[in-house]
Amino acid sequence: MSEIVDYELFEVPPRWLFLRVETDEGTVGWGEPVVEGRSKTVRTGVEELFESYLLGKEAGRIEDHWQAMYRGGFYRGGPVLMSAIAGVDQALWDVKGKELGVPVHDLLGGAARDRIRVYQWIGGDRPSDVAEQAREQVDAGFTALKMNATEEIERVDDPATVDAAATRLREVREAVGDEVGIGVDFHGRVSKPMAKRLVEALAPYDPMFVEEPVLSGNNDALPEIAAHTTTPIATGERMYSRWDFKEVFEDGAVDVIQPDLSHAGGITEVRKIAAMAEAYDVAMAPHCPLGPIALASCLQVDACSPNAFIQEQSLDIHYNEASDVLDYLADPSVFDYEDGYVQIPDAPGLGIEIDEEYVRQQAEEDVDWHNPVWRHADGSVAEW
Structure with a gap:
């Protein structure tokens, strides 16, 4: 060895x-x-x-x-x-x-699928112009989209804020029709009382799922939130091991888990989390607003996880201003999206070839990304 x-x-x-x-x-x-x-x-x-x-x-x-x-x-x-x-x-x-x-998927039991559906982000941290962006992405071949539900939101906010979120989703639904999935990300920036109001207001427009309706530290609120909607509840990007996921499986409120292959212990751990979810009839949609290695890792686990149903990917996401996913690959065609799907890479290892010369060149740049710190009107810190 x-x-x-x-x-x-x-x-x-x-x-x-x-x-x-x-x-x-x-x-x-x-x-x-x-x-x-x-x-x-x-x-x-x-x-x-x-x-x-x-x-x-x-x-x-x-x-x-x-x-x-x-x-x-x-x-x-x-x-x-x-x-x-x-x-x-x-x-x-x-x-x-x-x-x-x-x-890698051959080492994990072999592929259970040849390809997996992917979704494309629309809008930014403060969502706007989402209907037009939705049309453009569906015209480009995507069959599923995801958008943020709100910008910063008060712990108890006004009806106009709820109505604005519902209006955005309605406009996207009207723009793309009923055959397109639309995930709505609460981003953990919503309190329990507002989450209950929002899931009810969004339900008429049939979201594919509502994501992280509350922060993972407040997962005990998920059963109460789920009681206010038939929309699938998704969470998991800020959960880091099978022990973190155990409680949400046991309380039965979550329909889709979203472990991140670069945060939740990698391929070894997420494979185990996926198997636990399958036993509870919970689907998996791995979180991945990251680079090509993280995405390739996700696809290897997606390949051999029967309950994986869709994959996040970050091509053209609003964070990728300086470089994008495909820039670091010697052969970008490995992530070609067709009819809203991506093929499972079948080359040895993770199935991608990193352009090492480009990586070394880009590593000379000054990289110092931090998320913004948002504040409410009264000056207190808001969830981003």
């Missing part, structure tokens, strides 16, 4: 962190360990994992390494550690697939 002998980290635009892992046999694997806006913190976490444990270890013992990285510290879980582990895990699966000459 090959041994891990070297690693490099690259902070690249628009807000991503790439990990390059090399073995003594010259095999290179790539991972994407990042918390958006906290890349330098996660970078230190990855360095600590390699310097204190991984260097010199057999690359192929992925499950054992996952257990050691997670359980080897007295304190565990959370976005920083789990994102560091996620990127390492992705890279080790990439190495293993390349060394064995098969895509």
Whole structure:
């Protein structure tokens, strides 16, 4: 078995962190360990994992390494550690697939599908002009869209705010018809009382799902919110392990989970989360407003997870102003979207070839992305 002998980290635009892992046999694997806006913190976490444990270890013992990285510290879980582990895990699966000459999904039991539906973002953090953007994306071939529900919102807000959110969704629905899925992202910026009002107001326009109606720390409110609508409830982008997901499976309020392959422990952990969800008849739509390595990792898990139904991807998302997903690929055609679907990559490893020269060039840029801090009219901090 090959041994891990070297690693490099690259902070690249628009807000991503790439990990390059090399073995003594010259095999290179790539991972994407990042918390958006906290890349330098996660970078230190990855360095600590390699310097204190991984260097010199057999690359192929992925499950054992996952257990050691997670359980080897007295304190565990959370976005920083789990994102560091996620990127390492992705890279080790990439190495293993390349060394064995098969895509990662073949190592996880084989593909249960040939392609998966994807959705496209419309609007920005403060959604506007969404109807016209929706028409454009459907004309481009997408059959599913996602938009933010609101901008900043008070804990108890006025009827006009609720009506504005419902009007935006109505306009999008009228623009694209009934055969297009429209996910509505509450982004965790909505309080429980307003979430109850919003899900009722949006229901007549048949959202595909409402996402993160409250922050994950308030998941105990989800059953009450779900009681106000028949719209599927989705959440999970700020949940980092199967232990975080256990309670939402048990209370039965969530219909779609959205673990992030760069935050929730990587391929190893999300594969287990997906299997848990399947047992509770819960669908999966992995969160991925990130780069090509994260997306490739998602697709490998989507391939072998029967309950995966749609995949987020970040091409042309409003965050990608400096660089986009395809810029870092030697062969961008691997992510060609056709009829609203993307084929599951079947090349060895994660199924993509990173343009290393371009990565090194972009890593020379000054990358310092942080999300904005929003405030209410009274000056208090609002959820972004």
